[in-house]
Amino acid sequence: MKDEPNIDELKKKLRKNKNEDTSKTEQKKEIKETESIHSSDDHAPIQQEENDYEELDGCVIEHYTDNDDEKGQKENKKDTESEETSTKDDSDSIELNETQDKIEVTELTSLEPSESEEKSDSEPENIEKKPKKKRNINYKKWSIILFSATIIFLVASYLISSKSDVKEIVVNGNEHLSTEEILERSEIKEKDKMYLTSEGKAEQNISLLPIVESITVERDFPNTVNITVKEFEVVAYVESKGRYYPVLENVQILRGFDMTPTDAPIIHFFDGVEFEGMVKSLNQMNPQILAMISEIFYRPNEEANARIQLYMNDGQEIIADYNTIGDKIDYYAGMKKEIGNKKGLIDLEVSNTFLPYSSEEVVRIKRSMRSVPRQVPYLEEIEASLEDIKRSLKALEIESEE
Numbered sequence: 001m002k003d004e005p006n007i008d009e010l011k012k013k014l015r016k017n018k019n020e021d022t023s024k025t026e027q028k029k030e031i032k033e034t035e036s037i038h039s040s041d042d043h044a045p046i047q048q049e050e051n052d053y054e055e056l057d058g059c060v061i062e063h064y065t066d067n068d069d070e071k072g073q074k075e076n077k078k079d080t081e082s083e084e085t086s087t088k089d090d091s092d093s094i095e096l097n098e099t100q101d102k103i104e105v106t107e108l109t110s111l112e113p114s115e116s117e118e119k120s121d122s123e124p125e126n127i128e129k130k131p132k133k134k135r136n137i138n139y140k141k142w143s144i145i146l147f148s149a150t151i152i153f154l155v156a157s158y159l160i161s162s163k164s165d166v167k168e169i170v171v172n173g174n175e176h177l178s179t180e181e182i183l184e185r186s187e188i189k190e191k192d193k194m195y196l197t198s199e200g201k202a203e204q205n206i207s208l209l210p211i212v213e214s215i216t217v218e219r220d221f222p223n224t225v226n227i228t229v230k231e232f233e234v235v236a237y238v239e240s241k242g243r244y245y246p247v248l249e250n251v252q253i254l255r256g257f258d259m260t261p262t263d264a265p266i267i268h269f270f271d272g273v274e275f276e277g278m279v280k281s282l283n284q285m286n287p288q289i290l291a292m293i294s295e296i297f298y299r300p301n302e303e304a305n306a307r308i309q310l311y312m313n314d315g316q317e318i319i320a321d322y323n324t325i326g327d328k329i330d331y332y333a334g335m336k337k338e339i340g341n342k343k344g345l346i347d348l349e350v351s352n353t354f355l356p357y358s359s360e361e362v363v364r365i366k367r368s369m370r371s372v373p374r375q376v377p378y379l380e381e382i383e384a385s386l387e388d389i390k391r392s393l394k395a396l397e398i399e400s401e402e
Contacts, residue, residue: 159195166192167223174229176211176246176259185209186217188225197225210252235282235290237261239268251279265293265310274298277322278308284326289333298322299369307349309369319365320348328352 158164169188171179183189186202199217206215206229214230236247243258244266270278278298282290297309299319308325310318316336320328328348335346335354344356345365355362 164194169225171227236264236267249283263291265296267296269298281326301368318346
């Protein structure tokens with residue numbers, strides 16, 4: 001690629017060429033004037049020489065004419081050379097004039113000298129500038145922006161409006177706990193916002209209830225909360241001052257949750273190790289058979305320290321050992337079919353036999369069970385402490401209201 005011409009240097013060259021042209025033209029004029037003078041002076045001697053030609057010898061004339069011809073040829077050569085130089089000078093001057101015109105045009109069209117210098121050397125001068133391409137609209141980008149904006153708008157409108165409110169709370173799995181108590185413990189209410197419902201907090205509050213084995217709280221969008229409760233099995237009930245409290249399979253008594261006994265027996269006079277052993281045997285029983293037992297009494301004596309007395313809902317009476325009753329009670333269904341409507345005592349302690357009430361063995365067993373053991377003392381103590389706690393809580397509530 002050609003370098004761009006330097007404007008200052010070109011101007012200097014043009015000035016030098018103009019001066020040289022003027023000097024050359026003056027020299028040419030002087031040469032022509034001298035030639036014209038010599039030519040005017042030469043005509044007279046030539047005419048004289050023509051007159052003298054007749055007197056001169058022929059060979060001399062021929063020699064002279066040859067010299068004249070050679071001089072004329074030389075002069076003609078000089079004239080042609082001068083014409084050629086003049087044409088060359090004229091062409092050079094024309095080229096210089098053209099370059100000058102081009103420079104002037106570039107000076108007019110160029111914006112500023114600094115901007116023309118900043119152009120890259122590799123860019124050709126004669127190439128026309130290409131028109132700038134119009135920027136194409138990125139439709140894909142705009143579609144993504146619009147889509148995300150609509151989603152944000154819809155989500156915001158859902159969060160603010162009543163469509164995000166809790167409209168239904170479903171409680172499943174509760175057998176002994178009431179739905180109202182579970183809802184109160186969960187602290188979830190209708191018209192609460194779904195996205196503000198704390199599942200973990202609700203599970204923690206409900207799990208504090210001793211009867212709850214596991215709890216699951218789930219949000220079912222758009223407007224439902226599901227609470228699934230798994231309770232410990234109630235295997236028995238204990239009685240205190242006319243109230244019945246459930247005994248759980250994990251050997252816990254639900255104090256403060258008095259219930260009507262259903263599908264489990266009422267146990268009497270059990271304490272400590274005997275209580276734990278009895279509950280363990282009750283856990284081994286079939287729920288259908290467990291529902292057939294009405295009451296269980298602890299009847300120890302000198303001969304049998306683990307003896308218990310069972311009363312069935314159908315009127316039958318059983319004596320057994322609390323350590324083995326969980327396995328032997330399964331025989332009761334078969335023995336009941338054989339006995340029919342007969343009344344007596346079923347011995348599951350040793351022999352697994354049916355004894356009519358008129359037999360001497362039944363009389364002996366009954367005599368040994370006359371001494372009824374005292375009521376378990378810790379139940380009364382716990383009941384008294386619970387009453388004291390209830391009174392103090394009521395007093396605090398009254399003070400806070402005032």
